[in-house]
Amino acid sequence: MVIDFHYHFSHQAPSEATLAQRARSNEMYYAGQGRNGIPLTAEQIFTRLKDVLAPDPDGSRLLARMDAAGIDITVGIVVDRWGEMRDEEVVLEANRACAEWAKQHPQRLIAFAGVDPRRKKAPDLFRRCIEDYGMRGLKWHPDYGYYPNSPESYAVLKVCQELGVPLLTHTGPLPPPRVAKYVHPDLLDDVCLDFPNLKVVAAHCGRNWWHSWAGLAQFRKNLYGDLAMWQLFAVQNYNRFCHMLRELLDWAGAESILLGTDHHHRTFTAKDLLTGLDNLADVFDELIISAEVGLLKPAPRIYQLALERLGVAPQEAVFMDDFTENVAGARAVGMHAIHFRDSGQARADLEAVLDGR
Numbered sequence: 001m002v003i004d005f006h007y008h009f010s011h012q013a014p015s016e017a018t019l020a021q022r023a024r025s026n027e028m029y030y031a032g033q034g035r036n037g038i039p040l041t042a043e044q045i046f047t048r049l050k051d052v053l054a055p056d057p058d059g060s061r062l063l064a065r066m067d068a069a070g071i072d073i074t075v076g077i078v079v080d081r082w083g084e085m086r087d088e089e090v091v092l093e094a095n096r097a098c099a100e101w102a103k104q105h106p107q108r109l110i111a112f113a114g115v116d117p118r119r120k121k122a123p124d125l126f127r128r129c130i131e132d133y134g135m136r137g138l139k140w141h142p143d144y145g146y147y148p149n150s151p152e153s154y155a156v157l158k159v160c161q162e163l164g165v166p167l168l169t170h171t172g173p174l175p176p177p178r179v180a181k182y183v184h185p186d187l188l189d190d191v192c193l194d195f196p197n198l199k200v201v202a203a204h205c206g207r208n209w210w211h212s213w214a215g216l217a218q219f220r221k222n223l224y225g226d227l228a229m230w231q232l233f234a235v236q237n238y239n240r241f242c243h244m245l246r247e248l249l250d251w252a253g254a255e256s257i258l259l260g261t262d263h264h265h266r267t268f269t270a271k272d273l274l275t276g277l278d279n280l281a282d283v284f285d286e287l288i289i290s291a292e293v294g295l296l297k298p299a300p301r302i303y304q305l306a307l308e309r310l311g312v313a314p315q316e317a318v319f320m321d322d323f324t325e326n327v328a329g330a331r332a333v334g335m336h337a338i339h340f341r342d343s344g345q346a347r348a349d350l351e352a353v354l355d356g357r
Contacts, residue, residue: 001072001290001297006168006203006228006260007062009076009111010053011097019049052263057097059105066108072290076102077139077168078114088119092128099133112137112168117153118146127159140169142187143178149190157195166199167191168226172207185213192220201258204228205248217252225252228260253343255322286310297321298329307335318353320346 014022023046056062066074078091078098085091095113102111113129115122115138129135138160142148148169160167169188173180185206192200205225206213217223225248234241248257286309288302295302307317314334321327322340330337338349 002070003259004066004071004074004261005201005258006226006262007074007076008263009078009098009101011055011057011094011101013055014049014053019046019053022049057101059101059109063105063108070292072296073108073110075110075112075137075168077112079139079141080114080116080119081141082116082118082144088121088125091115091119092125095129095135096133099129099135103134110137111135112139114139114141115156116140116144116146117150117156122152123155123159126156127163130159130163130165137166137168140167142182143170143174143180145179145182147182148187149194154194157191157198161195161198164197166201168201168203170204171202171213171225172204172209185209185216188223189216189220192216192223196222198222199224201226203260204230204262205257210244210248214248214251217256224256224258226258226260228262231261255340255342297323297326298332300329300333303330303333303335307333318350320350 020042023042054061062074062076066072076098078094080091080094085094091114095111095115098111098113102109111134113126113133113135115126115129117140119125126138138156140148140153142153146153157167169183171183171185171188173183185202188200188202191198199222200220201224202213202217203226205227207229210225213223213225217225227245230241230245233244286306288306288309290296290302293302293305295305297303303314303319307314310317315336318336318338319327319330320338320340321330324339327337327339336353338346338353340346
């Protein structure tokens with residue numbers, strides 16, 4: 001199953017002036033990338049933004065893109081731009097719209113709430129998004145002017161941990177007026193230690209500061225990261241991208257790294273990224289994508305299809321997954337099955353199966 005853990009939901013088309021401002025800001029960003037092969041003008045970015053940020057109330061445009069890219073599930077996120085959304089009812093409306101959008105396709109779309117912790121009633125607003133609207137996580141953009149380990153942030157995180165939902169928070173510098181000092185991955189160390197039962201996802205794995213994120217994720221098992229916008233690293237220099245990803249995997253472990261796209265207007269699309277990751281994993285003989293075959297684990301048929309394509313009997317195959325229901329499904333069709341909990345345990349269990357123990 002392929003899950004895009006980071007997609008920006010937009011329920012209203014931005015004004016032409018807002019789009020132009022964002023395009024100028026992104027032009028500065030892409031200009032830096034342009035030296036490595038991504039020369040985009042503000043006019044080109046404006047056109048792409050206008051397309052991707054167009055309202056998609058029933059999710060049909062996104063679902064078509066997901067199908068084309070082989071993505072099974074997308075997490076849609078709301079960003080509370082406190083400077084532009086002073087009225088709390090405005091941010092609640094954005095969250096309600098995202099929640100309703102996800103409810104139309106509950107098997108494929110998940111909604112994360114956006115609530116700036118500086119709001120006077122931030123903990124209550126966030127609780128409302130989860131308990132009343134049915135949203136399933138929290139998205140932050142601290143580069144708008146707050147620290148993720150501040151007292152007001154902790155007040156919201158207490159609710160987050162109580163309700164058992166994850167935090168997805170931006171890391172890595174962006175063009176002005178965003179402020180980089182608020183989004184260094186090191187700031188998440190306090191959060192991970194003070195909220196040990198909270199799953200914290202560093203959006204973009206810190207981007208330029210990915211070494212810091214990887215070093216921290218090695219020792220903070222409730223810290224994860226997503227690869228949103230790493231498409232740009234791949235299109236700039238694919239060999240370097242592979243090297244960076246290999247280092248991330250070595251330091252943090254595959255279980256800590258999630259797929260994300262951010263938006264589909266990026267030069268290197270979700271489909272391109274998945275294709276790139278497939279090329280990186282070309283040691284595999286077969287690749288089965290649920291969106292292509294119309295099957296999901298733990299349905300018996302998807303395991304049988306894998307066995308047929310590989311030309312092996314169930315007892316000759318080993319299946320590994322971090323979801324117990326998928327492991328049980330593999331065992332039900334006669335495969336050896338391993339429940340992945342961490343890299344060391346999984347390696348030991350695999351060696352035991354191969355040794356016939």
